Amino acid sequence: MKRASWLSIAVVAAVLAAFPLLLSSNVALNFVTFAGIITLAAQGWNILAGYGGQFSFGHAAFFGTGAYAMALLQVRLGLNPWLALPIAILIGGLVGFVIGALSFRARLRGSYFALVTLAFAEVLRILTNALSFTGGAAGVLIPLRVGIDNMQFQDKRLLYWLVLAFVVGALCLTHAIARSRFGAYLVATRENEDAARALGVDTLAVKLKAITVSAMLTAAAGCFYTQTFLYLDAGIGFGPWISVDALLAPIVGGMGTVFGPLVGAGALLGLGELTKSVFANLTGGAAPGIDLIVFGMLLILTVAFAPQGLMGLVRPFRASSKGGA
Amino acid sequence: MLKPDIIIAAVANGLLTGAVYALIALGLTLVYGVLHIINFAHGATLTASMFAVFVCHQVFRLDPYVAVFVLTPLFFVLGYLVQRFVIGPASHGNDSNILLVTLGLSIVIENALLATFRSDTRSIDVPYGFSVLEVGPLLLSVPKVVAFVTSFAVAALLGLLLVKTDTGKAIRAVAKEKAGAALVGINVEHVYAITFGIGAACLAIAACLLMPTYLVNPRSGNAFVLVAFTIVVLGGMGSIGGALAGGLIIGVVESLSGLVLGESLGQIGIFLIFILVLLLKPTGLSGARS
Numbered sequence: 190m191k192r193a194s195w196l197s198i199a200v201v202a203a204v205l206a207a208f209p210l211l212l213s214s215n216v217a218l219n220f221v222t223f224a225g226i227i228t229l230a231a232q233g234w235n236i237l238a239g240y241g242g243q244f245s246f247g248h249a250a251f252f253g254t255g256a257y258a259m260a261l262l263q264v265r266l267g268l269n270p271w272l273a274l275p276i277a278i279l280i281g282g283l284v285g286f287v288i289g290a291l292s293f294r295a296r297l298r299g300s301y302f303a304l305v306t307l308a309f310a311e312v313l314r315i316l317t318n319a320l321s322f323t324g325g326a327a328g329v330l331i332p333l334r335v336g337i338d339n340m341q342f343q344d345k346r347l348l349y350w351l352v353l354a355f356v357v358g359a360l361c362l363t364h365a366i367a368r369s370r371f372g373a374y375l376v377a378t379r380e381n382e383d384a385a386r387a388l389g390v391d392t393l394a395v396k397l398k399a400i401t402v403s404a405m406l407t408a409a410a411g412c413f414y415t416q417t418f419l420y421l422d423a424g425i426g427f428g429p430w431i432s433v434d435a436l437l438a439p440i441v442g443g444m445g446t447v448f449g450p451l452v453g454a455g456a457l458l459g460l461g462e463l464t465k466s467v468f469a470n471l472t473g474g475a476a477p478g479i480d481l482i483v484f485g486m487l488l489i490l491t492v493a494f495a496p497q498g499l500m501g502l503v504r505p506f507r508a509s510s511k512g513g514a
Numbered sequence: 515m516l517k518p519d520i521i522i523a524a525v526a527n528g529l530l531t532g533a534v535y536a537l538i539a540l541g542l543t544l545v546y547g548v549l550h551i552i553n554f555a556h557g558a559t560l561t562a563s564m565f566a567v568f569v570c571h572q573v574f575r576l577d578p579y580v581a582v583f584v585l586t587p588l589f590f591v592l593g594y595l596v597q598r599f600v601i602g603p604a605s606h607g608n609d610s611n612i613l614l615v616t617l618g619l620s621i622v623i624e625n626a627l628l629a630t631f632r633s634d635t636r637s638i639d640v641p642y643g644f645s646v647l648e649v650g651p652l653l654l655s656v657p658k659v660v661a662f663v664t665s666f667a668v669a670a671l672l673g674l675l676l677v678k679t680d681t682g683k684a685i686r687a688v689a690k691e692k693a694g695a696a697l698v699g700i701n702v703e704h705v706y707a708i709t710f711g712i713g714a715a716c717l718a719i720a721a722c723l724l725m726p727t728y729l730v731n732p733r734s735g736n737a738f739v740l741v742a743f744t745i746v747v748l749g750g751m752g753s754i755g756g757a758l759a760g761g762l763i764i765g766v767v768e769s770l771s772g773l774v775l776g777e778s779l780g781q782i783g784i785f786l787i788f789i790l791v792l793l794l795k796p797t798g799l800s801g802a803r804s
Contacts, residue, residue: 485621
């Protein structure tokens, strides 16, 4: 399991697909669906940052683009959601390409790249909040019209399986990238960009490809967010929370690994729910942000003590038999 | 169209606000200049110090201008300890780790404030909160004028500290060449922590200057942190003079774009400048190479 293979992805997919058959409560189903959406966004971040070493602090830009495109294509243009989904993902990829082209051409690296992505996300948030086309501060509401043709499911398990299909697709895509020549270039760019260029790798093209794929995955997460909650405002779509979730899950799970974002998203959201319920039991009331305090501490502790995340902790047990990754 | 006197008033107001922005950016640029890291927790630390001013006022009935003498040393010590015992050890000297650790810190601080104070917006009442000073045709808010003057005084003091004192020399030595500084017996970790402490102390002063006229809620820092980054990038990373100039420019830009574009779009001017400067001239106005 440490070292991803097509077989391990198939096993994970089968286990996750069987989940709703075992636990049918709505709360549990909502939880895993949401975890799937975060996994998608996180897998996008993982491809760019985990494999490519380009730390984005503004993946909300892509999540929000996907979410808003999905919503506006339906509400303003009357498109069917099944048609809106691929278009919204493409728009997300386009936004990723443009932001990448601007930032990477200006040779922004490290903290500069992190900051400029954050600024792009903020600009989009302010614009969406101010323009009437996007619904302004009131947000957009997708009219409730339940039906499979309208991607609004009576049976919530269908939505879960749909999200899961994309999550499994993202796992396969990441695995394929990691094994490909492009993946090798990407890792080379992460390890030493100047050396990679000296060896003839077109690092600009590699990074552009990575941010486009990354943005498309994260945009897909935004699309499913829209279809799940049928409501969106600028603070949800382009807010810092999703940028943080998208980077936290892979870091906690293990950056630059196929399963890292999935493991991290599950662990984080599970821990978040646990913290909230423990805290509520102890004090008899909810406290906003209490789960995020734990997330922040977890981020510091992971960086300090387990730089390879949860997947890295699995390694010692496997190292003897497989010789590490 | 806009009348000239409205524009002049907006510029004057922008300059006054910009001085405090400069003070906030000063701490950030100093830390960047010495440690070569971006302290992502800067905004959250500012929010924390604004809440500290709020608590001092509500609980101990301390005027912000008195509280500054308590909070500045307190935040210096806190900053010192956080760098020495959290950021330093946790990041293993790796730049992207520092970015992540300070991001983690900002999440913790912000949400600890949210859990304690909830998301309500708070302000304090001071007797001079609305007093104004008449200068020619302009009406200037007294607390803002105080903030303007104090910010420049603090910047001057900081400049003196860096040039004249042994600590200042050690800080500059570490900024230039940390291996060399370590070789001549400077305790680099100590200097890092002192620099971080100074950055936090600047924020405490800024908070005391802001609170008479500003509101605070647990997310306030977000708005300031990008403004401060913009100033630092605009002024050139690590440059004190650049931070002052950048602060004033950004203050005026914010004030004017608020006037032209309206309240909700006004902030966008700052982010656009930030993106443009990063994309076109990442070395800042002064053009110094980092």
